[in-house]
Amino acid sequence: xxxxxxxxxxxxxxxxxxxxxxxxxxxxxxxxxxxxxxxxxxxxxxxxxxxxxxxxxxxxxxxxxxxxxxxxxxxxxxxxxxxxxxxxxxxxxxxxxxxxxxxxxxxxxxxxxxxxxxxxxxxxxxxxxxxxxxxxxxxxxxxxxxxxxxxxxxxxxxxxxxxxxxxxxxxxxxxxxxxxxxxxxxxxxxxxxxxxxxxxxxxxxxxxxxxxxxxxxxxxxxxxxxxxxxxxxxxxxxxxxxxxxxxxxxxxxxxxxxxxxxxxxxxxxxxxxxxxxxxxxxxxxxxxxxxxxxxxxxxxxxxxxxxxxxxxxxxxxxxxxxxxxxxxxxxxxxxxxxxxxxxxxxxxxxxxxxxxxxxxxxxxxxxxxxxxxxxxx
Numbered sequence: 001x002x003x004x005x006x007x008x009x010x011x012x013x014x015x016x017x018x019x020x021x022x023x024x025x026x027x028x029x030x031x032x033x034x035x036x037x038x039x040x041x042x043x044x045x046x047x048x049x050x051x052x053x054x055x056x057x058x059x060x061x062x063x064x065x066x067x068x069x070x071x072x073x074x075x076x077x078x079x080x081x082x083x084x085x086x087x088x089x090x091x092x093x094x095x096x097x098x099x100x101x102x103x104x105x106x107x108x109x110x111x112x113x114x115x116x117x118x119x120x121x122x123x124x125x126x127x128x129x130x131x132x133x134x135x136x137x138x139x140x141x142x143x144x145x146x147x148x149x150x151x152x153x154x155x156x157x158x159x160x161x162x163x164x165x166x167x168x169x170x171x172x173x174x175x176x177x178x179x180x181x182x183x184x185x186x187x188x189x190x191x192x193x194x195x196x197x198x199x200x201x202x203x204x205x206x207x208x209x210x211x212x213x214x215x216x217x218x219x220x221x222x223x224x225x226x227x228x229x230x231x232x233x234x235x236x237x238x239x240x241x242x243x244x245x246x247x248x249x250x251x252x253x254x255x256x257x258x259x260x261x262x263x264x265x266x267x268x269x270x271x272x273x274x275x276x277x278x279x280x281x282x283x284x285x286x287x288x289x290x291x292x293x294x295x296x297x298x299x300x301x302x303x304x305x306x307x308x309x310x311x312x313x314x315x316x317x318x319x320x321x322x323x324x325x326x327x328x329x330x331x332x333x334x335x336x337x338x339x340x341x342x343x344x345x346x347x348x349x350x351x352x353x354x355x356x357x358x359x360x361x362x363x364x365x366x367x368x369x370x371x372x373x374x375x376x377x
Contacts, residue, residue, distance in 0.1 A: 008223065009222060009223055010221065010223070010224070011222045011227055012217070012222075013217065013221060013222055014227065017222060017230065021220055026216075026219075026220075027112030027216070028111050028212045028213045028215075029108070029111060029112050029212060030111045030205065030209045031208075032204050032205045032208040032209075033111060033205050033208065033209060034108045035107070035201075036201040036202060036205045037103045037104070037110070038100055038104050039198040039201065040103075040195070040199060040202070041100065041102075042096075042099075042100050042103070042198075043194045043195040043198050045095070045099040045100065046194075047191050047195065049095050050187070050191065052091075052092040053089070053092035053096065054187070056088040056089050060089065063081060063085065064081075064085070111209055111212060111213065148204060148207075152201060155200045155201065155204065156197055156200065156201070158200075159196060159197050160193070167193075170189055173185075174186055256291045256292075256293075256328060257300065257301075259276075259278075259290040260290065260291045260301060260305060260308070260310070261304070261308045261310070262278050262290060263276035263277060263278045263290050264277060264278055264279055264344065265277050265311050265312075265344065265347045266302060266312045266313070267313055267315050267318055267319045267322060267343065268302065268312055268313070268314050268315070268316075269314070269316035269320060270314050270316070272295060272298060273293075273294055273298055273316070273319040273320055274291075274293055274297070274301040275289060275291070275292045275319050275323050276289070276291040276292065276301055276310075277289060277322070277332070277340065278290045279344055285331065286331040287331065287340050287344065288329065288331055288332075289322060289326045289328055289329070289330060289331075289332065290328070290329070291328070292322070292323050294323070311347045311350060311351070313343060313346070313347065314366065315343060316366055317366055317371050318336070318339050318340070318343065318369050320377040321336060321339075321371050321375045321377060322340075323377075324375075325375050333375065335371075335372040335374070335375050336372075336375060338370045339369040339370050342369060342370075343364060346361050349361035
């Protein structure tokens, strides 16, 4: 089937397309399965419970045809007889009707499962269009329904003729039997005939179910452009995704910059790298990276550190090692504990010196900090 843009529906439906179709009530259905299940189960139910129903009918008829004069002219007694008659028929009929109801539900949901959709039940003006109705009358679906109808008539007629021909002796036997034996015999034969005729419709069901599934899949097929559009809607357009990622990076960077005032020291490779560390013995088991960056971000970290009077210590090997081995809000790896501890000790002694509480500490020699070879960059 060609689309208006000239593309053919050649691609299998995606899971999202199938889910959307199911939400709209578009699922494969086999009316032949529903009708055949009701007929077959109904025939079996009559064979199982028909005797009780027949006995109840006989009892009701016996009471109705044996009313006395007093009962006929007594309204109260007539109502009592009527209510008893209804009660006699209620349970046999209820069992058969409930069985038919369950068979109808199972047959209807046998292909496509159970699906409730208000959109499918909503009236559509397009279905009232005479031109659309005429088009459906002469469409492929109508041709398929015509073929199925011819097949059903052929099967039912052929099965009926075959059954009658094979039971001619039983028909002759009925004329020799006495009442009510011949009546019971005739009812048994009739139920067997009905069941066999209904079972013949299963041939139509076996053909209709694969056809309905195939037709449903064909109706859901998509063009290549539809698949591309669905992918864009599902995964997001590239430019939108790029914009979202950029906004996420900006938000993460703002949060990172807001954490710099909590740092105790900023370790730098003076030209490219900056790493801000925090160590609070009350909440941190080890120093934590609160900010890190290269180039422009590294310069911004140093500016904020200067603004908040946070010590900036040049230690290129250690700055690179921490930058590549630790993510934000993570503790430094075990291999860098000693080097960072020496650096923090220097920073704390320097702060005490600035407050006039000790001697000026000896400057850190970055190349002498113990950095494991597997963490060097």
